[in-house]
Amino acid sequence: MPGFELFGDQERHEVNDVLQNGVLMRYGFDGMRNGHWKAKELEVLLQEKLKVKHAQLLSSGTAAVTVALAVCGVGAGDEVIMPTFTFVASFEAVIALGAIPVLVDIDDTLTLDPKAVEAAITTKTKAVMPVHMCGSMANLDALRDICVKHNLKLVEDACQAIGGTYKGKYLGSIGDAGTFSFDFVKTFTCGEGGAVITNNVNYAKLADQYSDHGHDHQGNDRGAEEHPYLGYNYRISELNAAVGLAQFKRFDEFIQLQKKHYTIIRNELSKIPEVIFRTVPAGGEESYAFINFFLPSLEITRKVAAAFKTEGIDACFHYYDNNWHYVRRWQHLLEAKSLFPLSSELTAGLAKLNQQEFKQSDDFIGRNLSCLIKLGWTESQVQERAEKMAGIIIKSI
Numbered sequence: 001m002p003g004f005e006l007f008g009d010q011e012r013h014e015v016n017d018v019l020q021n022g023v024l025m026r027y028g029f030d031g032m033r034n035g036h037w038k039a040k041e042l043e044v045l046l047q048e049k050l051k052v053k054h055a056q057l058l059s060s061g062t063a064a065v066t067v068a069l070a071v072c073g074v075g076a077g078d079e080v081i082m083p084t085f086t087f088v089a090s091f092e093a094v095i096a097l098g099a100i101p102v103l104v105d106i107d108d109t110l111t112l113d114p115k116a117v118e119a120a121i122t123t124k125t126k127a128v129m130p131v132h133m134c135g136s137m138a139n140l141d142a143l144r145d146i147c148v149k150h151n152l153k154l155v156e157d158a159c160q161a162i163g164g165t166y167k168g169k170y171l172g173s174i175g176d177a178g179t180f181s182f183d184f185v186k187t188f189t190c191g192e193g194g195a196v197i198t199n200n201v202n203y204a205k206l207a208d209q210y211s212d213h214g215h216d217h218q219g220n221d222r223g224a225e226e227h228p229y230l231g232y233n234y235r236i237s238e239l240n241a242a243v244g245l246a247q248f249k250r251f252d253e254f255i256q257l258q259k260k261h262y263t264i265i266r267n268e269l270s271k272i273p274e275v276i277f278r279t280v281p282a283g284g285e286e287s288y289a290f291i292n293f294f295l296p297s298l299e300i301t302r303k304v305a306a307a308f309k310t311e312g313i314d315a316c317f318h319y320y321d322n323n324w325h326y327v328r329r330w331q332h333l334l335e336a337k338s339l340f341p342l343s344s345e346l347t348a349g350l351a352k353l354n355q356q357e358f359k360q361s362d363d364f365i366g367r368n369l370s371c372l373i374k375l376g377w378t379e380s381q382v383q384e385r386a387e388k389m390a391g392i393i394i395k396s397i
């Protein structure tokens with residue numbers, strides 16, 4: 001996945017363009033910038049490639065999730081249904097808006113279980129946020145039906161799945177809004193950055209305004225602009241956008257490389273009957289950023305994860321025991337440890353979460369290993385790695 005592995009001359013060239021004119025900001029300073037609009041160029045590229053009407057670049061993926069929910073009108077006291085397995089940023093964004101993260105079970109797709117979503121809907125539910133973890137997706141038709149039936153917004157956190165598709169459409173372009181991260185370890189990197197994509201012209205306008213202090217971006221005099229709504233600063237800088245522009249120009253090459261390396265590992269592990277790959281919903285194609293599989297039990301999975309570590313198979317995660325991605329280890333969230341007072345509604349929501357059990361998620365995450373697919377490997381390195389992984393698994397079961 002990490003695009004930084006292929007950082008090179010193109011990235012340096014784009015950054016040098018920005019350094020030469022010195023305009024490090026994405027808005028304004030038209031006369032000084034010698035026609036260089038890196039953030040705008042990258043937004044157009046995202047729109048064209050992902051076949052979506054609007055893209056708004058932002059300072060991070062966390063900012064993107066926050067902005068996507070904000071333009072959907074999610075705020076104080078609203079409930080957002082999201083999975084127990086995600087990156088902490090997904091619930092951080094919900095909390096930043098004063099809304100309540102309602103965590104529900106995942107299924108063998110490693111993303112939202114539609115049955116668990118339906119069971120969690122209350123009169124306060126405003127949005128459903130599937131997180132397409134580790135390169136593959138939730139059952140988006142089922143989630144879309146639920147959202148239509150209950151009049152909810154569908155926001156896709158596609159930060160880890162750029163390039164994956166569902167029924168011919170790119171992940172992120174299917175819901176009311178979709179989000180990407182271009183942080184240092186994602187498939188395409190800006191250093192730090194993110195984006196919201198949407199086909200909704202109003203949401204696009206609100207995202208552009210909200211992420212820049214509510215500026216309406218009319219005319220050339222920033223000081224004279226109106227502020228139709230309160231905003232915040234989630235802007236990306238031109239330097240970061242320049243890096244992302246060079247990276248994103250290599251979209252097909254990066255996704256193809258991921259697929260090639262993924263396929264070599266998959267073919268090798270497929271020879272072991274006890275290895276069960278994650279379910280990809282019908283009509284879906286992964287981005288191949290990770291390869292995910294289940295082993296027969298928690299004990300075996302722990303054993304394999306430990307053996308991978310000692311035998312030098314890096315970047316394979318057993319999220320059950322990992323602090324970053326699974327509810328079991330999010331003590332700060334479960335105990336509502338905030339630097340500043342939270343609303344009583346949010347405090348009550350988190351207290352409820354702290355009482356919940358997620359047996360179905362525990363079962364799937366307990367038996368899952370999630371291995372990063374790197375872009376920088378050579379074919380023989382991948383083959384060697386795949387055989388080594390298979391050998392360790394066979395020895396452990």
Ligand SMILES: *Cc1c(COP(=O)(O)O)cnc(C)c1O
Binds near residue numbers: 086131183193
């Ligand atoms: C990386 C990531 C984010 C946040 O992105 P940043 O750019 O690091 O803020 C959000 N959600 C998911 C699923 C991610 O993997």
